[in-house]
Amino acid sequence: MSDESVIRLENVGTRFGEQVIHHDINLSVNRGEILGLVGKSGSGKTTLLREMIGLQTPNEGHVYLFGERLDKLSSEQLAALHQRCGNLFQGGALFSAFNVFDNIAFPLRESHFVDESLVRQLVCMKLGMVGLDREAALRLPAELSGGMVKRAALARALALEPELLLLDEPTSGLDPLASEDFIKLLSTLHQELGFTLVMVTHDLDVMHDLCHVLAVLADGRLLAYGSAAEVRRSEEPLVREFFHGAHAERVFANAAWAIS
Amino acid sequence: MPMSAQALFTDTQPPAIRVERTADGFITIKLTGHWTLRGVAHHADRLMRELREYTPDPEVHWNLNTISALDSVGAFVLWRATEGRRPRHLVVRPEHVPLFRRWTDRRVPLEPEQRTARLDIVTSTAQIGRLAVEHVSGFLSLLGQFVLDCVWLLRHPMSTPWRDISATIYQAGVKALGITALVGFLTGVVVSYLSSLELKSFGAGNFIVVIVGIGILRELGPMLTAVLVAGRSGSAMAAQLGVMRLTEELDALSAMGVSRSLRLVLPKIVAMIMVMPLLVVWSDILAMLGGMFAARATLGIGLGRFLSAFPEAVPLANFWLGVGKGAVFGALVALVACHYGLRIKPNTESLAVETTSAVVSAITLAIIADAVFAIIFRGVGLP
Numbered sequence: 001m002s003d004e005s006v007i008r009l010e011n012v013g014t015r016f017g018e019q020v021i022h023h024d025i026n027l028s029v030n031r032g033e034i035l036g037l038v039g040k041s042g043s044g045k046t047t048l049l050r051e052m053i054g055l056q057t058p059n060e061g062h063v064y065l066f067g068e069r070l071d072k073l074s075s076e077q078l079a080a081l082h083q084r085c086g087n088l089f090q091g092g093a094l095f096s097a098f099n100v101f102d103n104i105a106f107p108l109r110e111s112h113f114v115d116e117s118l119v120r121q122l123v124c125m126k127l128g129m130v131g132l133d134r135e136a137a138l139r140l141p142a143e144l145s146g147g148m149v150k151r152a153a154l155a156r157a158l159a160l161e162p163e164l165l166l167l168d169e170p171t172s173g174l175d176p177l178a179s180e181d182f183i184k185l186l187s188t189l190h191q192e193l194g195f196t197l198v199m200v201t202h203d204l205d206v207m208h209d210l211c212h213v214l215a216v217l218a219d220g221r222l223l224a225y226g227s228a229a230e231v232r233r234s235e236e237p238l239v240r241e242f243f244h245g246a247h248a249e250r251v252f253a254n255a256a257w258a259i260s
Numbered sequence: 261m262p263m264s265a266q267a268l269f270t271d272t273q274p275p276a277i278r279v280e281r282t283a284d285g286f287i288t289i290k291l292t293g294h295w296t297l298r299g300v301a302h303h304a305d306r307l308m309r310e311l312r313e314y315t316p317d318p319e320v321h322w323n324l325n326t327i328s329a330l331d332s333v334g335a336f337v338l339w340r341a342t343e344g345r346r347p348r349h350l351v352v353r354p355e356h357v358p359l360f361r362r363w364t365d366r367r368v369p370l371e372p373e374q375r376t377a378r379l380d381i382v383t384s385t386a387q388i389g390r391l392a393v394e395h396v397s398g399f400l401s402l403l404g405q406f407v408l409d410c411v412w413l414l415r416h417p418m419s420t421p422w423r424d425i426s427a428t429i430y431q432a433g434v435k436a437l438g439i440t441a442l443v444g445f446l447t448g449v450v451v452s453y454l455s456s457l458e459l460k461s462f463g464a465g466n467f468i469v470v471i472v473g474i475g476i477l478r479e480l481g482p483m484l485t486a487v488l489v490a491g492r493s494g495s496a497m498a499a500q501l502g503v504m505r506l507t508e509e510l511d512a513l514s515a516m517g518v519s520r521s522l523r524l525v526l527p528k529i530v531a532m533i534m535v536m537p538l539l540v541v542w543s544d545i546l547a548m549l550g551g552m553f554a555a556r557a558t559l560g561i562g563l564g565r566f567l568s569a570f571p572e573a574v575p576l577a578n579f580w581l582g583v584g585k586g587a588v589f590g591a592l593v594a595l596v597a598c599h600y601g602l603r604i605k606p607n608t609e610s611l612a613v614e615t616t617s618a619v620v621s622a623i624t625l626a627i628i629a630d631a632v633f634a635i636i637f638r639g640v641g642l643p
Contacts (some may be wrong), residue, residue: 115304122297142605142606161296177445
């Protein structure tokens with residue numbers, strides 16, 4: 001078993017009743033890598049993301065997280081593993097009854113091992129990391145804009161210094177500028193903190209600017225797996241459709257031009 | 261060997277500060293161990309204090325090469341200890357440099373001051389007063405809007421939201437048949453049984469018909485039904501409106517030009533006015549049955565004798581009074597539930613608070629209304 005792989009899926013398959021979501025999926029994510037899960041709506045990307053951290057158990061196959069097989073762990077051990085992961089849910093999933101400050105402080109206070117003055121300093125540090133000011137810290141989630149919700153949720157996901165960060169559509173619902181800012185923020189934080197990043201995304205800019213490896217899901221199978229350039233060379237019609245549309249050509253052509 | 265939860269963490273060596281003095285008088289500080297969230301957590305204050313003994317001296321050599329692990333929390337503690345100045349003699353591993361760069365380039369926001377609510381008597385009284393005015397005016401405007409909607413519907417009868425009304429009748433009425441029957445029957449049994457024990461000792465067993473008849477038809481039937489419906493449907497209505505606020509469905513309705521009072525509030529009130537009297541009749545019947553069974557068991561008054569004595573002992577006015585009360589209670593429960601439901605703000609705490617208030621207020625208002633009825637109709641229907 002390689003020490004380097006943070007997540008490893010072996011022959012993973014999932015069914016909801018009769019409906020097959022995916023079948024025989026194999027992939028592994030190395031430490032420090034950025035993996036993008038790509039596919040149409042309903043291709044089971046979010047399900048796969050949930051299975052990676054044991055929020056959902058696959059019907060077939062095994063999931064290894066930090067080298068541990070998830071279905072063999074007790075709930076206590078699983079909770080210990082979860083403390084090493086940060087999650088950014090699609091809608092932010094901030095606790096609506098707490099303000100932003102208390103939302104970010106929540107995981108720190110919950111894990112009991114820090115005193116309150118340090119908690120307050122750490123929260124301020126995270127706020128600084130994601131670019132939120134003290135005025136925003138006192139607002140309730142309902143009073144935030146979409147971009148600020150994502151930033152606050154990211155700060156909460158980073159609260160416990162995770163080794164692995166899972167993002168579900170990090171740029172959905174953001175305007176292009178906010179989306180670009182958020183990609184930059186993620187990229188800076190990744191360089192600084194060196195975590196492993198797995199994200200579900202539809203956003204071609206995200207795939208191009210951020211992801212080292214792409215995994216394309218369609219028809220319940222893993223159609224292509226590799227760097228953006230490798231995936232674009234794939235002969236699968238569904239992959240070609242996705243990566244050679246007008247917009248995709250523009251994104252990747254500009255990139256080639258920028259590099260040359 | 262069973263694996264403990266702790267073993268899943270990478271082994272954490274506590275962070276330590278080693279001070280070495282060279283022969284020519286230089287001081288070298290070597291940092292070792294895990295300068296991470298988990299390592300630093302319990303010792304942040306002590307470490308910061310120890311570090312600060314050396315930070316003012318510019319001639320101290322700092323060696324961070326020996327650190328086993330560093331994360332942004334560890335970097336933050338070091339940065340705070342040096343008060344944001346980079347020591348003149350510093351050795352850092354290249355992969356740790358980015359962790360420090362953030363703190364040298366950017367500012368950490370200051371801690372926000374928590375707004376603490378002042379709780380002196382004047383402000384809290386003013387607050388209660390303001391809240392009371394808000395509730396009364398909100399309730400009255402909801403009632404007024406309901407009346408206006410009714411008038412509007414008289415002129416546009418085609419727009420009556422029949423489907424919503426019938427859905428509420430099913431949810432609040434048909435589905436409540438079971439629980440109202442059970443509670444009604446048991447209440448009838450208890451009232452009749454306890455009264456008949458007392459009556460028997462006076463030899464006045466025949467009065468059981470009056471007590472059970474008037475007690476249930478006039479008071480217990482409508483009141484019990486109102487309490488049950490307030491708990492069942494009042495909370496459901498308030499929560500439904502609240503969730504519609506959370507999911508922006510209320511705004512979506514307004515944006516489509518659909519009146520929320522006409523489509524959400526009016527059907528509930530109308531349906532409750534229609535269904536509550538029926539539920540009252542239903543629980544009356546079951547409670548009377550329970551009362552009759554208990555009377556036969558304790559006093560030996562058979563069903564036939566009970567029923568033949570009934571019309572004379574219990575004036576019909578009591579039945580109509582009970583049914584009328586039912587309609588009023590129904591309207592109150594629906595109005596109160598909608599009032600609180602529409603006050604819900606888009607967060608979970610507000611949802612909980614307002615839903616609770618809706619049920620408590622609906623029951624309280626129903627009891628107050630019952631007292632008012634008792635005074636107004638004191639000369640009606642009593643033998």
